[in-house]
Amino acid sequence: MSIFKSMLGRIIYRNIKKKLDNLIISEEDITEALKQIRIELLNADVNILVIKNFLQTIRKKAIGYVMEPNQQAHDVILQIVKEELMNILGQKQNEIILQKNELTKIMLVGLQGSGKTTTVAKLANLLKTKKNKKVLIVALDIYRLAAIDQLKQLSQKIDCECFTLSNKSVEEITTAGLEYAKKNKFDCIIFDTAGRLQTSEEMMQELKRVKKIANPHEIVYVVDAMAGQDIINVVDKFNSILKLTSLIITKIDSEARCGAALSITSLIKIPIKFLGNGEAIGNLNIFYPDRIANQILGLGDLKTLSEKIDEKIDKESAKKSFTRMIAGKFDLEDLMMQMQRMKKIGSIGGILKFLPNMSDKINDSQIENIEEKIKKWGVLLSSMTRKERRYPNIIKKQIERKKRITDGSGCKIDELNKLLVQWEKAKTKMEEIGKQIKSGKNPFFNLLNK
Ligand SMILES: Nc1nc2c(ncn2[C@@H]2O[C@H](COP(=O)(O)OP(=O)(O)OP(=O)(O)O)[C@@H](O)[C@H]2O)c(=O)[nH]1
Ligand SMILES: [Mg+2]
Numbered sequence: 001m002s003i004f005k006s007m008l009g010r011i012i013y014r015n016i017k018k019k020l021d022n023l024i025i026s027e028e029d030i031t032e033a034l035k036q037i038r039i040e041l042l043n044a045d046v047n048i049l050v051i052k053n054f055l056q057t058i059r060k061k062a063i064g065y066v067m068e069p070n071q072q073a074h075d076v077i078l079q080i081v082k083e084e085l086m087n088i089l090g091q092k093q094n095e096i097i098l099q100k101n102e103l104t105k106i107m108l109v110g111l112q113g114s115g116k117t118t119t120v121a122k123l124a125n126l127l128k129t130k131k132n133k134k135v136l137i138v139a140l141d142i143y144r145l146a147a148i149d150q151l152k153q154l155s156q157k158i159d160c161e162c163f164t165l166s167n168k169s170v171e172e173i174t175t176a177g178l179e180y181a182k183k184n185k186f187d188c189i190i191f192d193t194a195g196r197l198q199t200s201e202e203m204m205q206e207l208k209r210v211k212k213i214a215n216p217h218e219i220v221y222v223v224d225a226m227a228g229q230d231i232i233n234v235v236d237k238f239n240s241i242l243k244l245t246s247l248i249i250t251k252i253d254s255e256a257r258c259g260a261a262l263s264i265t266s267l268i269k270i271p272i273k274f275l276g277n278g279e280a281i282g283n284l285n286i287f288y289p290d291r292i293a294n295q296i297l298g299l300g301d302l303k304t305l306s307e308k309i310d311e312k313i314d315k316e317s318a319k320k321s322f323t324r325m326i327a328g329k330f331d332l333e334d335l336m337m338q339m340q341r342m343k344k345i346g347s348i349g350g351i352l353k354f355l356p357n358m359s360d361k362i363n364d365s366q367i368e369n370i371e372e373k374i375k376k377w378g379v380l381l382s383s384m385t386r387k388e389r390r391y392p393n394i395i396k397k398q399i400e401r402k403k404r405i406t407d408g409s410g411c412k413i414d415e416l417n418k419l420l421v422q423w424e425k426a427k428t429k430m431e432e433i434g435k436q437i438k439s440g441k442n443p444f445f446n447l448l449n450k
Contacts, residue, residue, distance in 0.1 A: 007298030008085075009078060011036045016074040025065040025073060033077065034058065046259035047232060050088060050266050057084050082293050089262065089289035094246065094271040096123075097217045098131065103181055104188040105214050108248075109207055109238060110222035111231075112195035115250030115276055117147065119222050120192040121154035122276065122284040123248075128160060133187040138163045138177035140170050140210065141194035151192055158281055161186075170194075170206055174213045191216070199237050211242055218245045220273070223264065225249050225256035235264050244268075250276035253283070317341075326434025330427045332389035336381040339374065376411055377419055383408035392420060 015033035020026075034055055041051045061080045067073065098104050106123070108116045120137055127133040137155050139162060141147035148164055155162035163177045174191065181189040191214065196203045211219065221235055221244045238244060249261045252275050265272050272287045318341065321334050381389060383405045388395050395401045395416075406413050 007296075008037055008040060008081060009297040011040065012074050012078050012081065012297075016077055018072050018074060020067075020073045023067045023069065025062050025067065025076065027059075027063050029073060030059070030062050030077060037081070041259065043257070044259035045229065045257040047229060047263035047267060050263045054084055054088060057087070078297065082297060085293040085296055086289050088266040089292055090265060090271050090287075091289065093286060093288050093290075094273050096127075096273055097245065098127075098133070098188070099217060103178075103186060104133075104218075105178075105191075105216040106188065106218040106220065107191040107193065107207075107210065107214060107216040108220045108222055109193050109242065109244075110195060111199075111224075111227075111234065112197050114195060114222045114224045114227075115248075116195060116222045117141070117151055117154065117192050118279065119220075119248055119250060119274075119276055119284070120151065120190050121158055121160075122281055123274070124155070124160045124188075124190055125158040125281050126284055127188050128158065134185065135160050135188045135190060136163055136177065136181045136184075136186040137161070138173065138189060138191045140173060140191050142168075142170060142173070143194050147192075147194070154281075171209055171213060174210050178214060189214075199234055204237070204241050207238075208241055219243065220246050220248055221270070222248050222250060223261045225251045225254055225258040225261050227260050229260050231260050232264055232267055235268055235270075239268055239270065244270050246271055246273040248272070248274045248276060248284075249287075253277045325427075325430040326437060328427065328431030328434060330423075330430055332381060332384065332392050332423060333386065335377075335423060335426075336389060339378060339381070342374075376409075376415055379409040380405060380411055380416055380419055392423065396420060 012033050015036060016029060020029055038051060038055060041054070042048070058077075058080055061083075062077055065076060065080075067076060096106070108120055108123075110116050124135040124137055127135050137151060137160055139148045139151045141151070152162050152164070163173075163180055165173045165176055168176070177189060177191070180186075191210065193207060193210065194203070219242050221238055223231060223235065235244070235247075247261075247265060247270050249258065249272060252258060262272075264270065272289075275285045275287050277283045277285055317337070321330075321338060324330055324334055384395070388401065388405070395405065402413055402416055405411075406416050
């Protein structure tokens with residue numbers, strides 16, 4: 001999602017002086033930054049009206065702002081821009097509406113191919129696994145046989161029941177599905193509706209009838225991150241007829257700019273509740289406006305990163321390898337395991353993106369270099385025997401071993417040598433840190449005071 005990489009923060013830091021001549025922020029101080037932010041947002045396909053209001057408010061808040069002597073102008077502007085981004089994206093995270101003692105009814109609507117059926121399964125799985133709900137999925141897309149099969153398969157995968165009826169109308173299936181859910185004590189029912197290429201009266205009327213029968217607590221509009229500006233009119237139309245309660249943006253893992261989809265929430269005032277970031281069932285993330293605002297600013301999102309790490313890392317083995325590291329026992333086997341652990345969290349680019357201010361210091365080609373190097377190391381390490389990884393010195397001493405490893409991995413001797421040198425350096429450094437920890441010193445003290 002390229003708007004997430006837009007790094008408005010970088011624009012602000014580059015175009016607004018740290019120390020202004022005056023403690024009052026003037027129009028001139030911010031003109032260039034706002035001009036570039038405008039271009040960036042236009043490129044990301046954000047709606048022009050949204051941009052206009054956004055910049056106007058920032059201007060209003062910034063010009064004439066009186067700074068404290070120790071304040072820096074770009075920090076002030078960054079804060080104002082963040083506040084305004086939150087106004088666009090929503091101030092708080094909105095939960096899906098769940099009922100306590102009655103059946104929660106959810107209906108997903110949207111254009112063809114936007115990701116409704118996939119999202120129905122993702123949502124059902126989330127309610128089942130995270131909220132402990134018994135979920136019934138109802139197939140209302142009766143126009144294509146393949147659609148029902150697709151839903152059945154997905155339901156099977158997540159072990160949820162899928163309700164279908166052949167040769168019945170959408171209205172009849174809705175009624176029967178509701179009865180079935182109540183009779184069998186389901187907590188939630190999710191309706192997967194049929195999509196169309198564009199809004200049609202016929203489709204709207206059908207959805208309206210389903211709404212009347214089901215009276216859903218949530219009517220979710222599913223929007224594709226790749227949608228263009230015309231999606232705003234489409235959602236407006238759906239909203240005027242169905243009164244939507246939430247949005248889910250899908251396919252944010254694509255290279256889509258997503259600006260149009262993100263503009264909807266500001267223009268039509270419907271909260272975004274989830275983001276779909278992949279085809280797999282687990283790829284549904286809660287939408288946290290604050291985190292997304294940070295990503296758009298390029299400020300990183302340590303909370304998401306730490307959650308990711310928590311989820312993916314086996315803490316015991318991480319602790320073990322840390323102990324080995326500071327005891328100066330860090331060998332190539334540890335390095336390989338560490339790299340495998342990192343891989344589980346995501347690509348280096350993905351990880352660096354989360355770190356505050358990193359986006360400013362490192363560019364895409366540097367990230368590519370690092371990733372390339374890590375890939376090479378991975379191949380080199382897997383071409384070694386376990387013994388060689390545990391006792392790397394035997395590689396250093398025996399040229400035949402080096403040759404076998406480089407032949408096996410298709411890498412050059414030079415690359416293998418570099419890996420060995422860097423491992424040695426890292427090992428020494430870590431051992432030093434370990435000694436400092438043992439003697440009661442904080443090894444990070446110097447870093448913290450930089
Ligand atoms: N990369 C990616 N692909 C997705 C995501 N969500 C859905 N898809 C894919 O998008 C395609 C369409 O998804 P569906 O769930 O069938 O869309 P739909 O809205 O039900 O489509 P119709 O029933 O034809 O209206 C499928 O190939 C999905 O795998 C996502 O978050 N990321
Ligand atoms: Mg579908």
